[in-house]
Amino acid sequence: MKCLLCGENTKEVIADKLRYGEARKVYHCNNCGLGMLQDSRTEKELKSFYNRNYRKKFTPKLNQASNPKELFEVYSNFQSTRIKLIRKFLKKDMKLLEIGCSAGMFLFQVKKYVREVAGIDYDSKSANFASQKCSCRVFSDCIDNLKFKKEEFDIICMFQVLEHTKNPVKFIEEVSKYLKPKGIIYIEVPNLNDALISAYNLPNHYNFYFHSAHLWYFTAKSLLGLMRKNNFKGKVYFTQDYNILNHMHWISADGPQSNCLPGLSQPEFRLRDKFPSDKKKKFNAFIQKMDSEYKKILTELGITSNLSFIGQKSNSRSKN
Numbered sequence: 122m123k124c125l126l127c128g129e130n131t132k133e134v135i136a137d138k139l140r141y142g143e144a145r146k147v148y149h150c151n152n153c154g155l156g157m158l159q160d161s162r163t164e165k166e167l168k169s170f171y172n173r174n175y176r177k178k179f180t181p182k183l184n185q186a187s188n189p190k191e192l193f194e195v196y197s198n199f200q201s202t203r204i205k206l207i208r209k210f211l212k213k214d215m216k217l218l219e220i221g222c223s224a225g226m227f228l229f230q231v232k233k234y235v236r237e238v239a240g241i242d243y244d245s246k247s248a249n250f251a252s253q254k255c256s257c258r259v260f261s262d263c264i265d266n267l268k269f270k271k272e273e274f275d276i277i278c279m280f281q282v283l284e285h286t287k288n289p290v291k292f293i294e295e296v297s298k299y300l301k302p303k304g305i306i307y308i309e310v311p312n313l314n315d316a317l318i319s320a321y322n323l324p325n326h327y328n329f330y331f332h333s334a335h336l337w338y339f340t341a342k343s344l345l346g347l348m349r350k351n352n353f354k355g356k357v358y359f360t361q362d363y364n365i366l367n368h369m370h371w372i373s374a375d376g377p378q379s380n381c382l383p384g385l386s387q388p389e390f391r392l393r394d395k396f397p398s399d400k401k402k403k404f405n406a407f408i409q410k411m412d413s414e415y416k417k418i419l420t421e422l423g424i425t426s427n428l429s430f431i432g433q434k435s436n437s438r439s440k441n
């Protein structure tokens with residue numbers, strides 16, 4: 122398979138089975154670090170998959186379809202990490218666009234720091250929910266068919282989107298048309314070097330990690346390479362969403378938690394109601410301290426669950 126990013130021929134197969142047992146290969150480019158799923162779906166087929174089936178198959182609760190309200194509640198917990206990272210780049214007069222905004226949980230929280238927010242999402246139910254919840258423009262359409270003006274936005278965000286696109290190089294190129302000169306892009310993708318993949322020996326997790334909705338698997342090197350190819354200058358940050366209790370669960374059972382909410386919240390021990398509250402506090406302070414120490418180590422080692430690129434459109438070789 123030819124690498125989309127650097128053009129090298131790559132033969133290394135890092136997985137031949139995906140989540141739900143699908144037999145498909147994931148290739149890895151040893152030159153630039155990009156992981157690629159063997160996939161033959163067209164752009165049209167992918168769109169219809171996201172509009173109709175995605176949220177039936179991939180939801181916060183295993184094997185249960187979820188509605189926008191549920192998505193909003195579950196994933197609201199994790200937005201503070203994102204806000205913390207982008208906060209210093211935001212100004213009161215900015216216009217921000219989020220691509221793949223789902224039910225609007227990030228837009229809802231980031232709104233107060235900028236002049237205007239807007240979003241797009243393939244899933245029309247989520248798009249409608251987000252538009253009402255954040256009282257802003259949210260379209261359910263593709264990036265090449267947008268109602269926004271070219272160079273309209275100061276900042277464009279996309280979280281866990283790029284790995285789903287047919288061609289990430291072209292996608293970024295398309296997206297940047299809506300960014301002002303010197304505008305900022307903030308991208309978050311799953312990290313192929315996630316500790317659960319690269320540090321722990323968890324065969325079930327390994328098969329769970331690779332799935333048919335993720336066409337690309339990024340490392341810090343390949344994400345930077347992709348952005349450089351599109352004339353963006355910036356930096357990669359390592360962020361961890363799931364907490365230590367979620368990892369403990371994987372490590373001891375080599376299976377997912379039945380609901381992702383406890384794994385994405387402040388970790389808390391499951392304690393008896395009758396257990397005195399001062400003792401409860403002590404227990405939970407302990408696990409929370411451990412969680413923050415653990416996340417520090419993952420960040421230092423670059424083996425967090427997510428990679429975030431924040432960077433600026435460079436003027437030098439503008440394609441507009």
Ligand SMILES: [Zn+2]
Pocket residue numbers: 124125126127128129150151152153154155
């Ligand atoms: Zn490559």
